[in-house]
Amino acid sequence: MRGRHQVNLESLNLFVLAAKLGSISKAANEMNIALAAASRRIKNLEEYYGARLFDRTGRGVEATSAGRVLLDHAHHVFRRLDIATRDLVDYASGLIGTVKLHACTSAIAQFLPEDLSRFAATYPDTRVDLREAYTGNIVSLIREGLADVGIVMAGTITDGLDTVPYKEDRLAIVAPSNFREGIDRMQFADLHDESFVVLEDNASMTRLLQSVATTTGMPLQIRAQVDSFDGVCRMVQSGFGIGILPVVAARNLAYSLGLRLIDLDETWALRKFAICTNPHFPATLAMRRIVEFLGQKNKFTDNL
Structure with missing residues (x-):
């Protein structure tokens, strides 16, 4: 120099x-x-x-x-300085550190509240700053060092990032109470004449349905797009069509609105989630704790 x-x-x-x-x-x-x-x-x-x-x-x-x-x-x-500042501020208030955790909607709606409650009980000196975001945006934030840990849909392109298996869910058809009465299991092709209520284009759920429709050659007739699971259920209740949502997330909503859930008999209806971090940025003790806790306690055996 x-x-x-x-x-x-x-x-x-x-x-x-x-x-x-x-x-x-x-x-x-x-x-x-x-x-x-x-x-x-x-x-x-x-x-x-x-x-x-x-x-x-x-x-x-x-x-x-x-x-x-x-x-x-x-x-x-600047990433190191940010971590140092956060850690020292946390130490001053009696905490070990803070984790910036960004997660997709499905993970927050189904698993994270209970898991983070158990994490907080195990590590009361670690604070979690949880934000909801689309899977694609989460990967970008992790790459840029703007988020510490991400929970995304497995199968998302995460080249260069470290991933650990998290959980899995199953999708179901959300429909009015009188829809196809007596039928409890259907395939996607059985819905070719139906109108759909879906999430926004950036949502992994919508991208999945669009991909399946393209692959199978079945037109996806979208009548309405909303920004939440609750919105999907309410639009279905109002007669705008049917939706496809995770069973756990939709069960209580469907019950309260008088809707029914029908099993979706497709291999792609079983979805997996992954925890991702950026190995190019230093991992704090708080980050290592949450990745280990969520990964080991919820690990499934199948490969991503």
Whole structure:
């Protein structure tokens, strides 16, 4: 490394922000510093590392190959600082640490409340910050280090992440009480004339149904889309069609609304969940605790 300047966190943060925004002036404005001072900080970084970090374009700046390497290391630096800050704040309040846990809707609706209750009883000094998100978004958050631990649908592309089996569920048809009376088990092809109430396009459930419909050549007639299991059941009750939901999550809703659940006789109706973490970021004690607790106590034997 050449140059007499030293790297400081403010300059490194400026560099990361400029790379994200594609503009040094926008980064300077967001950090409330003068453009000239921001440009000087970037120049000092380039002198320190002996490499050009940005290419100037008509639209702003783009990180060079060297800049992308520094960006990767900078993300690790700020990730470590974030963990250190959280852990020290937690220690001051008598906690070991906090876990940022992001989970898909199906896991939260069925398993996590009870499991996290048992976890809290076992580790009262560990706090869990639980957020609900779509599986695809969870994987992105784990990759970027914005979430510590994720619970996603198994089968999701998680290349480069560590995964541990979690639980499994089964899907069922949610229908009005008078739908196909006397029939307790059906295949997806039996529903070819029906209208469906489904979740939003980003939901793993909807993507699964669309994939199955494409594979089988059966048109998926979507009449309504909603953002929750409760919404699916209420729209079914109102006569908009039928839905397909996890049995455990839908059972109480269906009962309270006078709906019936019909077994879905398909191999893909049995779904598995996985716990995922990013091995490129350091794991805290709190993270290791929750992954081990949820993974070992709920592990199923089948491979993902």
